[in-house]
Structure formats: structure tokens, C-alpha cells
Amino acid sequence: MNLNRRAMLLSSGAAAAAIGLAPQALAGGDLKLAALFDAFFREGLQLRPESATQLGLDKGANAALKSRLDDGSSTGRAAAKSQNADQLARLQAIDRGKLTGPDRLNYDVVLYTRQSTARTQSFDFGGSAFSPSAYVLSQLTGSYQSTPDFLDTKHTVATAEDAEAYLSRLSAFGDQLQADTQRLRHDVGMGIVPPDFILDLTLDQMSKTLAPADKALVVTSIARRAAEKGLSEHYGKDAAKIYSDKVLPALERQLAEIKKLRATAVHDAGVWRFKEGPAFYEAALHATTTTKYTPQEVHKIGLEQGKEISARIDGLLRKVGLTQGSLAERIKHLYADPKQLFPNTDTGKAEAIAYCNRRLDEIRPRLPSVFKRVPPYRFEVRRVPPQTEAGAASAFSQGPAIDGSRPGIVYFNLHDSAEWPRFCLSTTIFHEGLPGHQLEGGLALSNTDLPLIRKSSGFSGYGEGWALYAEQLADEIGMYDDDPLGRIGYLKFQLFRANRCVVDTGIHHMRWSREQAIARFVENEGEAPGFAAREVERYCATPGQACSYKLGHTTIVNLRARAKSALGPRFEIKDFHEAILNCGRVPLDILDQVGDSWIASKKAT
Numbered sequence: 001m002n003l004n005r006r007a008m009l010l011s012s013g014a015a016a017a018a019i020g021l022a023p024q025a026l027a028g029g030d031l032k033l034a035a036l037f038d039a040f041f042r043e044g045l046q047l048r049p050e051s052a053t054q055l056g057l058d059k060g061a062n063a064a065l066k067s068r069l070d071d072g073s074s075t076g077r078a079a080a081k082s083q084n085a086d087q088l089a090r091l092q093a094i095d096r097g098k099l100t101g102p103d104r105l106n107y108d109v110v111l112y113t114r115q116s117t118a119r120t121q122s123f124d125f126g127g128s129a130f131s132p133s134a135y136v137l138s139q140l141t142g143s144y145q146s147t148p149d150f151l152d153t154k155h156t157v158a159t160a161e162d163a164e165a166y167l168s169r170l171s172a173f174g175d176q177l178q179a180d181t182q183r184l185r186h187d188v189g190m191g192i193v194p195p196d197f198i199l200d201l202t203l204d205q206m207s208k209t210l211a212p213a214d215k216a217l218v219v220t221s222i223a224r225r226a227a228e229k230g231l232s233e234h235y236g237k238d239a240a241k242i243y244s245d246k247v248l249p250a251l252e253r254q255l256a257e258i259k260k261l262r263a264t265a266v267h268d269a270g271v272w273r274f275k276e277g278p279a280f281y282e283a284a285l286h287a288t289t290t291t292k293y294t295p296q297e298v299h300k301i302g303l304e305q306g307k308e309i310s311a312r313i314d315g316l317l318r319k320v321g322l323t324q325g326s327l328a329e330r331i332k333h334l335y336a337d338p339k340q341l342f343p344n345t346d347t348g349k350a351e352a353i354a355y356c357n358r359r360l361d362e363i364r365p366r367l368p369s370v371f372k373r374v375p376p377y378r379f380e381v382r383r384v385p386p387q388t389e390a391g392a393a394s395a396f397s398q399g400p401a402i403d404g405s406r407p408g409i410v411y412f413n414l415h416d417s418a419e420w421p422r423f424c425l426s427t428t429i430f431h432e433g434l435p436g437h438q439l440e441g442g443l444a445l446s447n448t449d450l451p452l453i454r455k456s457s458g459f460s461g462y463g464e465g466w467a468l469y470a471e472q473l474a475d476e477i478g479m480y481d482d483d484p485l486g487r488i489g490y491l492k493f494q495l496f497r498a499n500r501c502v503v504d505t506g507i508h509h510m511r512w513s514r515e516q517a518i519a520r521f522v523e524n525e526g527e528a529p530g531f532a533a534r535e536v537e538r539y540c541a542t543p544g545q546a547c548s549y550k551l552g553h554t555t556i557v558n559l560r561a562r563a564k565s566a567l568g569p570r571f572e573i574k575d576f577h578e579a580i581l582n583c584g585r586v587p588l589d590i591l592d593q594v595g596d597s598w599i600a601s602k603k604a605t
Helices: 012-019 023-027 031-047 051-053 060-067 076-093 102-121 141-151 160-189 195-209 216-230 236-262 275-289 295-319 327-336 346-369 422-432 437-445 460-476 484-508 513-526 529-543 544-571 574-584 586-605
Strands: 379-383 394-399 407-413
Touching: 012 141, 023 574, 031 076, 031 102, 031 407, 051 060, 051 586, 060 513, 076 102, 076 160, 102 275, 141 160, 141 216, 160 216, 160 236, 195 236, 195 437, 195 529, 216 236, 236 295, 275 295, 275 437, 275 544, 275 574, 295 327, 295 513, 327 484, 327 513, 346 379, 346 407, 346 422, 394 437, 407 422, 407 437, 422 437, 422 460, 422 484, 437 460, 437 574, 460 484, 460 544, 460 574, 460 586, 484 513, 484 544, 513 529, 529 544, 544 574, 544 586
Parallel strands: 379 407
Antiparallel strands: 394 407
């Protein structure tokens, strides 16, 4: 969902030194293409300075970027659109026919990203969280909810220069908020207004962000961390003044604007109701799944696979003695089992996080049995900050800093501990952590054969597909041999991803209501109503992205089946994983080509 797509402002040689790559790794192959990729990388970071911080690269020659935030204003959006068009033209000026091997693959992937971006940029509305959104402000989009957490957890404070940069960014936060409010007004003028329930979530989160200076996270964070480093106390005082003078008024104006919209908002959930809504949904579906499936095809895939997975779960439930009632009723019984629940207290939530970290430790020794390489980074599980858990995803992953200075983190939303019974936790750890997002992402970051522009890009179809495949792989390497309920939890979440395809297309293509979508999860798989509601509300804000999981998983599983069939006893699981991981993150359409080429090369030898 992970969290993708970063860039870095450095020359090729300096970049290599900064992250431990040999300079020739970036200069290998076609030198003109390598130089172009390097230029794209540097240009991209100028528009996205938060990317440097996300990867721990806002230092040295890049130190100036640490004082800036991303520009989401109309001017900033126009600059991003212009840059993408310019890079697309420069890339297409290269003769692809003269490229071979990795160079051709790298060219195809970068070309795909620029073309996909152009399609989504053609719609002059909306914002972005981890994927395209029709709304510049929602529970998942907007600087009001992303920047405070970014400043608190990503902006390091070790020196006076770091603290000064923080204050510069805090001032820029006020500008970000104002830009978001202006974009909101622009979009409203086009008829783009979030549904009432999305606005309610936004108001709730915005109200929690809007606090007096002495309680505002963006103030207390710098005051606390500056004191821990023995820096002057004036940083906290200066932050309080900037917040009171610039940030708080911008937040108040934004809150007032959302309240005004809420008074007349409709309840219709999908983007189908907008003039360009159907076209936007198809573009978002293509961008996030990186396939050519239509909404109707995705809906059908979800229904068919959901039926198959339900039959497997039914058999396992019968083995543990749950034979009476519908599938959903029997799963609800597991959710209500006191033995499966952590107390809904801070202590109980800490116990749940500790359990997750133990499961992460337990799978690590088994990874070499199916992988040739494991990433060199640290990984850990944390709780979603309470101030954002009402609208946050149920669980998500953030990659490590490329230099290893910050670990990869798996976040669990423990707003209500009952939504995360013990039998459901393990498979989510394997999805978000190892061998899922953190393994795949860590291998991409540490892959010395990938140019930096490839390391920093991501595709939801590939990343989420791999993470869902990782859940299956955890079962295959024995993580549930002594945990039958955990295996049911794994398959229950496979069913959940199949239902996502049904629900997402239902909302945005078939005009389902929010309540109809929630009912699909509750009645079909026994989902906790609160959990189901947050998931549905997420899909309403970020159309198409929820479908990428099962479509990606299906692509990888089908590719593995083709490889086994073609190679017979010569098939080796470690080689297969190396082939689809060593190529880096690619669109699913391209992954199919990579896999078929690998199968052909193995047959030839």
C-alpha cells in the first residue's frame, strides 16, 4: 500500500555512494538511458521533497530539501503534469528497438508509469493518498492528516539544522493547508463533493488535529525531540508561534469549508455520480491494478474466487467442530470467542502488538527455505496513532529508509481490539511484513541491479499481489501447522480480498450504496461491522486500489502454475521467487511477460 515511489536529487555517482551501490550499477547498459533515468530522478525529487525524507536521503547535497514540503497547489499540480509530459516525450525519443535485456525492461516500466500518470492527471480534480482519489480532502487525503504524522515520524531531528528545517516545514504546512482548501473549492465548482459519511470522517479527524498550540502534535513533537538532543528550547516556542499564526487559522478555515459542504452533501457512495466519474474509475482501476480488466471482469473474478475460497473455509470450520449455521455466522463465532480477543485497553493493544512482533520473529528463520535473498533492513510492528485511527486503513506497511536509518514498519489499527482477534493477526503480519511488503520492498531497495528510478517506483497490483501471495506462502512453509484457526484466518482474508473486487466495482460501477457494500462483507464472511465500514469508506475515497490485491495474487499464482507445468521436476521455488522479485516492481501486464521469458529461458537450458 504500501508506500511507494520516491526519488533522489543526486548525481549518479553520489547517489550510488549514498546508498551503498557501486557507481557502475547505474552506468551499466545503455549510457543514454541511464543518464535519462538519473535526470528523471533528480527532477522528480524537486517536486517531491518529502520523498527524500521518506527514504532518509535529505542530507548532504540534498539537505535543502529537508526544509520543504510537497506542493499540492494548482501551481504545483500543473508543474507535475508538465514534468510528466516532458519526461514522457524525452523517453519516447529513445529507440526502444536498440535496447536489450534489463535496459528494455527498465524502459518499459518507466514508460508505463509516465503513461499511467498522464491518464490520471488528465482529470482536473482530486488528490492522492496511496493511489488516485477523486477527493482532495477526505479521511485518507489531504495534508491535514498526512503532514503532522510525516513531521513527527519521518522528519529526523538530530541537529540545530534539522530543527530549523522542521520550522520551515511547519510554516509550509500552513501553505499546504491553504492550497488544499483552494483545490477543494475548485473541485466543488466542478461538482466533485465527497459523500456525507466521508465528510463526517474528515470532520472528525480534522477536529482532532485542530488543537491549541501546547497540545498540537506538530508543536509538541519538535519541542520534545529538540530537548532530547539538548537543543535550544526556542524551537518549541517558535513552533508554537508558527502554529498559532499560520497553521491553526488555515486548519480552522478548512474545517469551516468542510462543515459548509456537509450541510448539503449526498449519501451516494460511488464516483459514478460525477460527469467524468466512470472514466475516472476506469483510469484509477488501470493505474492501481496495472491490468486491462474492465470493471465487469473484475467483479466476476471476485465472485468466482470468493465462491472457491468459501468452500475451503467451510471444510476447515467443520474440522474444528463448527458445523452449524452459515459461513458468516461461524466466522462471527470465532470473532466472539474470548480466547481470541485482546482487551480493548492500551495494555491489551500493547499485548496484540507484542504478539505480532513475535510472529514476525518466528517466520524469519523459515524464509531461506524459499528465498535466495532476504533484505538487510530491520522491521517492526507498531500501533496506528490514536489521533488518526478512526479513518486509517486497518493495517498498512511503510518501507524502511534506503540507508537503513529507519526500520520498515507495519501498522495495525487497533481502534477496536475486537476487530483484530488473534486468529486474524498472523496472516496480516505475513502480508504487511515478512514475506510480504517488507521483504519485497526491502529487496527492491537493496537490489544493486536496479537503477534508482526503479527502486523508487511501486505498483499496487504487483506489491499487493505479492503480499497476498506471501500469505499463501506462509501457509505453505508451515506457519499454521499447529494453528488451525490461524489457517482459517488466512483463508478468511483471501475471501476478504476477493470480496474487495466485488465491493469496489459494486460501489463505483454498479452504483451500490455504502450500506450494501458493508453488508457484503458482514453477511458473506462474518466481518466485524466497524472493520467493514472503514474498509468500504476507504474504497469510496480511493477507487480501484482495493482490487489490486486479488488481481495481483491471481497473476502470480497463475504464473507459478504455468512455470510448474512447463518445467516439471526442474521447477525450483527459490528460482521462481528470484525471477519475479529480482526484476523489481513492475506492472502486472509486464510481470506476465517477465515470467514467460524466464520460463522460456529455463526450458532452453
